[in-house]
Amino acid sequence: MSVLTATAAPVISTGSMPQETHKPSHPDTFKVVFTPGEFMSSLISLKDFKKGDVVTMITGYIPSERTRTSIQVGLRQHVEWNTDMVFAQHSCNPNLGVDLQYENKDEWRVVALRDIKVGDYLTWFYPSTEWDAWGGGFPCSCGTSRCIGHYKGGKGMTLEQLATYEYINPHIIDLHKLEDA
Secondary structure, eight states: OOOOOOOOOOOOOOSSSOGGGOOOSSTTTEEEEOOSSTTOOEEEESSOBOTTOEEEEOOSOEEEOOOTTEEEOSSSOEEEOOSGGGGOEEOSSOSEEEEOOOSSGGGOEEEESSOBOTTOBOEEOGGGTOSSOGGGOEEOOOOOTTOOSEEOOGGGSOHHHHTTSSOOOHHHHHHHHHHHO
16 A cells, blocks of 8 residues: 655745745736746846836845845945845846946936846846855856856956946945055
8 A cells, every 4th residue: 555645845945035935026027937946046027118217226125244145235235135136137238237326225226228028037237236256156157248257246357347337336346446456
């Protein structure tokens, strides 16, 4: 006689936000595509955006230590997104820019760098906010003609390379100047 036992559904690891407890932050704007594996999940758009549109304001963040899911917002300051934006993947040819150039933090925003259609995966260029890559970085697999090969943070690129991207935030430029001094 065989006994059938129920097995639990696999838990999909998404870094700091497991699928089973996830509550969408922008249910009319984004959808998280959960994929098994550490930091393999992604974010798709539920709306069309034109180049230059504000996709979302950066609100609800919590100051934090540097983590795998935080973003760097100053020379030594990090915040946790606390939004589905944590699922937007890196690309060397991103469709989003994280714009932290304003001293008034209420004006921090995520901007469409080109037209975005419903169903498009949402990506941003991690070195635009991150000076030093968590865990030494990772091989980039974006497959674009602009691929940097290995993501190491803004520290791993020259100012000339960074200048070819939109929305490289002031703290990244400042950190380069401090290191070059």
